[in-house]
Amino acid sequence: MKFIIQRDQLIAGVQDVMKAISSRTVIPILTGLKIEAKQHGITLTGSDSDISIESYIPAEENEIVNVEQIEEGSIVLQAKYFPDIVRKLPEKTVEIESDDNLKVTIRSGKAEFNLNGQDAEEYPLLPKIQTEDSFEMPIDLLKSMIKQTVFAVSTMETRPILTGVNIKLEDNKLTFIATDSHRLASREVPISNANTEFRNIVVPGKSLNELNKILDDAEEQVEISVTNNQILFRTRHLNFLSRLLDGNYPETSRLIPDQSKTKIQVKTKELLNTIDRASLLAKEERNNVVKLATQGNNQIEITSNSPEIGNVEEEMSIQSIDGEDLKISFSSKYMIDALKAIEYDEVTIDFTGAMRPFIIRPLNDTSIQQLILPVRTY
Amino acid sequence: MKFIIQRDQLIAGVQDVMKAISSRTVIPILTGLKIEAKQHGITLTGSDSDISIESYIPAEENEIVNVEQIEEGSIVLQAKYFPDIVRKLPEKTVEIESDDNLKVTIRSGKAEFNLNGQDAEEYPLLPKIQTEDSFEMPIDLLKSMIKQTVFAVSTMETRPILTGVNIKLEDNKLTFIATDSHRLASREVPISNANTEFRNIVVPGKSLNELNKILDDAEEQVEISVTNNQILFRTRHLNFLSRLLDGNYPETSRLIPDQSKTKIQVKTKELLNTIDRASLLAKEERNNVVKLATQGNNQIEITSNSPEIGNVEEEMSIQSIDGEDLKISFSSKYMIDALKAIEYDEVTIDFTGAMRPFIIRPLNDTSIQQLILPVRTY
Incomplete structure (x- = not known):
């Protein structure tokens, strides 16, 4: 694997996927950040198995070249060091190269870092989500719905289902509900383009808080898809995947x-x-x-x-x-x-x-x- | 005691003296903030017995009235609550009044706080420092000397004397020296107006860090006086008093x-x-x-x-x-x-x-x- 990338683009992508990476994961390779180079662009991945984030940097976009001299391949790097290294490199471009022995070289100007990588084959595959049953909404509206409800989720693990936000899509209405049994917050918006319905979807509050932090107002629409146990939020440069909470969310309308x-x-x-x-x-x-x-x-x-x-x-x-x-x-x-x-x-x-x-x-x-x-x- | 004061002035003064107040002091009344009203102005005092800070708000200055309707007196208030109260009051002026039973009323707009005060007579008297043996220097120069040396003090209590900065005034030269025995930082400046000399003065690094934070570049000169066991930094609105460290500072020039x-x-x-x-x-x-x-x-x-x-x-x-x-x-x-x-x-x-x-x-x-x-x- 080899490529030369604009440092600012790389910093932004790394910052996003770092939100999903925890140093206290039970799967050691998840403390790393996966880099995958294809001719069309670079994909960065971070995951703590509850939340997975993919950030995509296209080789070329709007006639601006972000990535050059791409030799395809993939590698996993220690997430503890990589973000600081990238941030402090001296020049505007960064060359990243890995060899068959998983040795990674990062060059920028006269600075050269040699790091031990890990085999990307050992990195868990993210679940594929069918994106046909999906709907779109403006990003700023989604962020506003999160902010208006997520603070009311329970922080106690005594009733785990209440640590999530209940999301319903019925009759062309999208509803977010959160309660810790002492208070309840709900927000409802009309959705016109949905070709799916669901009601007992509960997304961990922590996932929505992280999503709210990394969603970029500059991108306009977010596509949302739901399966039995996962929800995917997809924008042009980002895939944000969260597991769902198991169990039945209480009926709150009578409250x-x-x-x-x-x-x-x-x-x-x-x-x-x-x-x-x-x-x-x-x-x-x-x-x-x-x-x-x-x-x-x-x-x-x-x-x-x-x-x-x-x-x-x-x-x-x-x-x-x-x-x-x-x-x-x-x-x-x-x-x-x-x-x-x-x-x-x-x-x-x-x-x-x-x-x-x-x-x-x-x-x-x-x-x-x-x-x-x-x-x-x- | 009673007075009406500009809230912004009060906030600034409280912020300064809070730097000396610790909730973990052995003398309970030092968890409080002392307020003393005189016809010429209000003095706020905070102390953790190592550092003591007095902030003075003159009743009138540069033809601007800061404090009105003064009835002289003094009181000690819980430092835990008072700063937040002052900061969040609704109007630009604050009325503070205490009665003979140490009940304190704080009014601003329609908001009224009733607090239990403590007797100011029980607050320790700050040591008086003879200010004849003193010298003056520009505040920005003092701040620069602190920043260039204080980081090098020792953080280990094995040799307590090294946790301070050695300050010398000899031959019209002021010198700051700090060392943790692995490194040493020193800065020297000429002083023309000194009518005093000293060499074995060691000021705790913590005191100088706090002093550096609250010294205001807008005030021009600081007057410095030294006794056996105290050092006083005085500006127009501030008295900053620190104890000195006991012991002999090592001779560092041969290093x-x-x-x-x-x-x-x-x-x-x-x-x-x-x-x-x-x-x-x-x-x-x-x-x-x-x-x-x-x-x-x-x-x-x-x-x-x-x-x-x-x-x-x-x-x-x-x-x-x-x-x-x-x-x-x-x-x-x-x-x-x-x-x-x-x-x-x-x-x-x-x-x-x-x-x-x-x-x-x-x-x-x-x-x-x-x-x-x-x-x-x-």
């Missing part, structure tokens, strides 16, 4: 209250800042509790009390209050997460009493729903 | 070789980058070793070898080589630290054989000296 006893409308950022301030004195407690009480004249009061340290109270003028008076306590962390996820200036919050879940939505929009269970205070 | 068998002249940044690349394959080893060998035609070769992983070699054209041929091995970390500390484009390096310390200086300048002991390789 969403269909009535409301108190409804408030409020500016998102103002409420966020006020809750954030109220939570300051209870930093240690995991989900420190704040209280919200409605007052006359479209005012609410947010308070919090930590006996040892002190208390905080703040009145807030809001857009409107309809319905019964209300006093309710909830986790400030859940409220802050939910308000941050809603990318709208104003939200409505529907309460059905101090002991029932309440639900936050953008004003005049039900495609994003953030549900939070209140906390009992005595 | 500096006075002859040279091989002298090279080289571009600092190029050598730095080459050494950095050569060190990449030996990340784990603490001070991984690289080799330098002179070649003909003003060339040197930098190499490194990690049997398990591979090797790296790079030739480099340099400005000049005079004297004997040389092969020498040294810690790449020490070399990188030294080259980074020298703020000049070109350096000369004087070697006196493969087993003797060598010395790096800016071209035509002996006020900065970086000495490194080579490593024996077999």
Whole structure:
């Protein structure tokens, strides 16, 4: 194998596949990064067997030559050293060459690295996914759906299925749902071009977080394909493959209250800042509790009390209050997460009493729903 | 105590004194931040008993009012909560008030925090330093002297005196020296206005690192005073007090070789980058070793070898080589630290054989000296 490649292109590709490589894998060769050279371009692969990422650098694209003097072949290199080496090479191009004894030479300017490679034949083959049953969507929309839901997955392994995001595609609607059983986040978007349907697909939260990091807004569309145990996200330069979680995702639709006893409308950022301030004195407690009480004249009061340290109270003028008076306590962390996820200036919050879940939505929009269970205070 | 203060001024002052406050102090009240209000201004104090920092916010300065409605008094507040509270308050001004029961109220806009304070009488008094025996120097020069030496202090407590920087003021010359016994860094500057002399002053490296962080380039001069066991750095808004290390600092002048068998002249940044690349394959080893060998035609070769992983070699054209041929091995970390500390484009390096310390200086300048002991390789 031999080729000469633009260093910037190589750095970007290596950075992407590194997101899937862990030094603590049970399969030793997966601590390496696979490089495969074909006449049409270079493919880099990284995998921790849960997530696999392939980054493709075409030899030529838009009349710009990225890779030259290609002699086909493949090799696996230690992922611990390769990224730093590439990043610190002196020139704009890099020559990479491997011989029959798996010795790899990396040259740039007068610098020459000689590394011990591993046989690419020993690298596991990634599962092939049928991409006929697929659908496309804009990348920025997918990223937004991930950001609005993934924070609500459970971090506890007691119910592993809740550590993932439930993805449904039914009736030309794509829905992401995440819950840790104390709160629930959901987002729904219309999809017009789908020739497939599914409902019990659960993607690990960790996979979606990594995907969100490496998806590049500059590329426009992502193609999504699903099989029994894998999901593939494919763009022009990237294949992102994740395993799915086994098990049945709980039916969550009945959790969403269909009535409301108190409804408030409020500016998102103002409420966020006020809750954030109220939570300051209870930093240690995991989900420190704040209280919200409605007052006359479209005012609410947010308070919090930590006996040892002190208390905080703040009145807030809001857009409107309809319905019964209300006093309710909830986790400030859940409220802050939910308000941050809603990318709208104003939200409505529907309460059905101090002991029932309440639900936050953008004003005049039900495609994003953030549900939070209140906390009992005595 | 009561006053209304500009929030930005308060944030900046709190940030400075927080650098001295540790949550792991043996004196409980030192986990707090002391606030003292006088008619002329507000003084904030933080201390971990090794370092003490006072930040002063004048009530009025350059015809701008920083603090209003001052009722004199003082209080100690939990440093764990106060900085975040101040930073997240909603308005540009903050009112702080304490009552006879040590209850403190912080108001800004509609937000109100009630905190439990502690009696300022219980806060230790900072030692008073006679400031007559003092000298002044530009802040940027002091910062530069710290940066060029402090990295070379020892991090091991086996010889505590070496964890500090030796500061000497003699014959109108100020000298900073640091060594961990494997390398030595020194910097000398002329001082014209000193009415004091000292030589066995050793300031903890940690103190100088913190001082370097909070000294503000915008203020021009710093006044330095020394007693037996304390050193005070004073600017218009800041008092920075550090204890000194006990013991005698070793005499280091005889370590500096006075002859040279091989002298090279080289571009600092190029050598730095080459050494950095050569060190990449030996990340784990603490001070991984690289080799330098002179070649003909003003060339040197930098190499490194990690049997398990591979090797790296790079030739480099340099400005000049005079004297004997040389092969020498040294810690790449020490070399990188030294080259980074020298703020000049070109350096000369004087070697006196493969087993003797060598010395790096800016071209035509002996006020900065970086000495490194080579490593024996077999």
